[in-house]
Amino acid sequence: MKSKEELLKELSDCVVEMKDNLVGGVAKEYIEAGYPALDGITEGLVDGMQRTADLYEQEEYFIPELLICSDAMYNGLDVLRPHLEKTESREKHKVVIGVVEGDTHDIGKNLVRIMLEAAGYEMHDLGRDVALRSFVDKAKEIKADVIAMSTLMSTTMPGMSQVIEMLIAEGLRDKVKVIVGGAPISPTFAQKIGADGYSATAVEAVKLVNRLMGVESEKIGA
């Protein structure tokens, strides 16, 4: 029988090496051997996703690899999650994410959602062409820690600023961090509209949110 360390490494490798077909089998083997699901997630799958992110930063991997690796991670999670102990699920930081009203290009936003989810954040994805009001309403409803907005079109950038104004008007601005991204967005723009941060890539977005939340790195839970 394989050791726990061997199986964790296999789980991690399945994610990095994009073996989305094999990962489920390894996860099953891991559970059947009686090892704890939580470790399998954090030290196996999430570790793999972290290595994927590193490869992205080194420019070895690009958008397609991030997506296929995340498919592998999700396939593994499908097997491991049902075996988590109830007590192992805990409060996670909540992020509301969406493409602002007027724009329907959402590949970048989807990548950010995936990477933040892998990093252990509870994601509430409002989709694309999202009414500005909805960002505020959703954040209020779930007591979000972060609002993340993206756009590909410079014509819709003013919407980001309006969301921030709505948050101020409702006295919510100090309760939630706001981050922005997308091709036409620059750090200067983020600063100008009073956002808390900007990131150029999905991988950077994780570091940004970690920094804003004051955590080293979140780990995925249930």
Added chain:
Amino acid sequence: MAKVTINHNNGIVSAYESDRAVNLYQFLAGLKLIDAPCGGAGGCGKCKVKILNPHVACQEKEKETFTEAEIAEGWRLACLHSIAEDITLALPPEEVLTEIISQGYLRDFVLKPHIAKRLDQNGNTVVMAGQEIIGIEQSDTRNRLYGLAIDIGTTTIVAGLIDLSNGQELASISCLNGQKTFGQDVITRINYAMTNTNGTLIQQKTILQDLRKLIKGVIAQCSRDYTITSKDIYEITVGGNNTMIHLLAGIDPSSMGVSPYLPAFTGALVLKAVKDLHLPVSEFCLVYCLPAVSAFVGGDITAGILACGIHQEAGNTLFIDIGTNGEMVLSRNGRLVACSCAAGPALEGMNISCGVRAAEGAIEDVQLRGSGADIVVEVSVIGNVKPTGLCGSGLLAAVAELVRTGILHKSGRLLEHPLVEKVAGKKRFVIDRDNEIYLTQQDIRQVQLAKGAILSGIQTMVQAAGMDFSEIDRVLVAGQFGAHLKAESLTGSGLIPRELESVITYVGNTSKSGAYLCLLSTAERETVEKVAGQVSYIELSHLEGFDNVFVKAMEF
């Protein structure tokens, strides 16, 4: 006030005054001395200036753009600085476009212009637009009847002076679109219209200035051989994307800038040249703008359909205009489907570390000779001078060659090779070490995004038509970009499927040749209006599952 002193390349020094705290890019753009694809948002790194004042602060973005030596010399990005005190600048050498493609493919047609002149019983000349009398001129002026066929592109404008009696083109000139200072692509132009007071009218004024300049130019160009004045121009036809046409007419384009991307109009638009646009032409002159299909498939594309006749030809044709936006039309025995994809500025040499416009010094072709570790790079440079960088065609040629030789993995990753080096953790392929021209991994990623956008557009349309690639009989590539491009670069870099390589034809500026047809034939005008209404448009970003097609299309 602060004094701004500019040392021009040709040795001339000019001095200006500016309010303090004005952004340097905005100031220089206002003087039309500079333009950048991002319109001064700090994104593209193309607004390079040399600030000769000592100790100018340097930002992170500038450290990425310039070498340490360049920073020490004072090179900065204008958009990241404001005019805080008296300042002295030097500008980089001006880029001169070697050639703007002014001619396009044209099929046969029957000459019967919309505008005609006949003599009445009193010996005066009646000016007719179709069946309608639009003016009467004293005495016989029938020998003075000219028109303009114009292509208004986002980057360049081309105008041809046409003798309406025989269809002969007497002169043709072009210029860069003066709206460039408001941004490189249509979205930034729309944004300018949305966010600035009178933003639409300011851009209308700019385009009208350009048109006046071109009218003066064509008249001057043929003044040696003909005695024509600009008042002898009785009709102008315009092919242009829908944003350009909105701005020409002074109609707010804002609604095209946000989902669901609805234009204010799509039909053919007729304006009065003197009353509406104050152009120096005949008081009876009309301006006819070819109809659009949607916000992002405009009159330049319907002009292309018309000029190439793909609506009436048997067989299956794919028509593509490659630029910042890639627009394409697929005809299945005359049934037309169209879409537009955001390719980004990479293919025009922007957002590419060693990217330059197609001008003297640009590498327009790259070939890798030999095999394995012995591969050497050969380049051809426009004007046979010292290379300054890669233009779009050189960029795609390089990528195609890297794919062919296996130095580039199909995932887009540079593999190990003597010509692949790692500097500060970033990989790059050495194209010309002496002249410091490299293709970085990041550049290749930009190409990958562009080619994913175009290829996924093609795939989606072919699928929507229920076809496969082998059924496509011909591929027509239109626009400025395709001119220097080899078919094998288009397929080798994966913009167009490889099985189509042998059927690719370059058709040039069909926006202008479509405008030409509409100038010389009422019937062609009716045809283009009918055809524009029959094209079914696919909005790719609204399609479920398009993400997956796009991501898959990024593979080389």
